[in-house]
Amino acid sequence: MSTSTGRKFIGLVVINSERCKGCEICVSFCPTGAIVMSRDFNSKGYHYPEFKHPEKCTGCGLCGLYCPDFAIYGYREKVE
């Protein structure tokens, strides 16, 4: 099976919103624009990113490499 775009995998992003400090590096450097800043706040009062467009995500994992707060991690999962 494959996704609607013909890929054999899907990209996934796990966000730990409580660790985020809202620097927006992940959102600025996401190559496909799959993550956007949320309008909500975490308990420290920072806006955190939101995995808004999962269909755009290629699972490159760049967000997880750039994150200075270890709050986000992107990876690829095979489609069964």
Next chain:
Amino acid sequence: MSVTTYRENPVEQFLRTDRMPHIWCPGCGIGTSVNCFARAVLECGIPLDKLAIVSGIGCTGRVAGYLRLDSFHTTHGRAIPFATGLKLANPELSVVVYSGDGDLAAIGGNHLIHAARRNMDIKVICVNNFNYGMTGGQVAPTTHFGRLATTTPYGSPEIPFNLPHLVASCGAVFVARWTTYHVVQLQRSMVKALKKKGFAFIEVLAPCPTLYMRRNRLGSSVDMMKLFKEKSVVKHGIDTKEVAITNYEDPIIVGEFVDTERPTWLDNYNEIMKKRLGDKYVPWGVNNG
């Protein structure tokens, strides 16, 4: 499409998660470099009980406290002397000094050049954020010419250090410079440095959004990352004389500048002692030093 299993970040196992969130400011580049370092340790497969991290004082000095590895937080500027002692007492260990530009180049400058001259088998990762971050943004030996700092309110009159040239001319066997924008390349260089025998030095240029950039009206850390992207030029093996960054607008030359071989201090010591004492001398740390 529903997904039931969420994977954990592989970096998580190297962090003392009970201390998170860390004290670094939003957008600080130190976290990104730690991220790359943890992935490099994972990639090169070094046993974790054979790895020790030594940090000095400063924002980057906090790295030793946040990594779940054998680590020591030393006094200001003395990370390299401590690491030298650690390496010589237990040559099996792979010793990494993780510290900032103020700690390594200013107060610990003398130790840096002498460890490079001796070719002590330690790996030095220097996170250069262009000022003294933790103490309130004083001028550092790496501050750009003419930029504001707490102690230079009319602009810094000093020409900054060219750190790769300094350590390369002292005899380091591996010298690289990357920015926090070049995460994949930085990770690769860290793997190379961990596998290298001898004094390896990696300079990581990082944004300091709260003190340096705000005082100089340079924007946020995303702006500096974009500047790194635009201004950086990759030149492997270039003469380190040409990689100085004097002004903020200068092109940033990154890459692996030096990669040579040279006997380490322990090799030379064993050779000298062997020559003098003959068979009576038992070489120290030859299998893995």
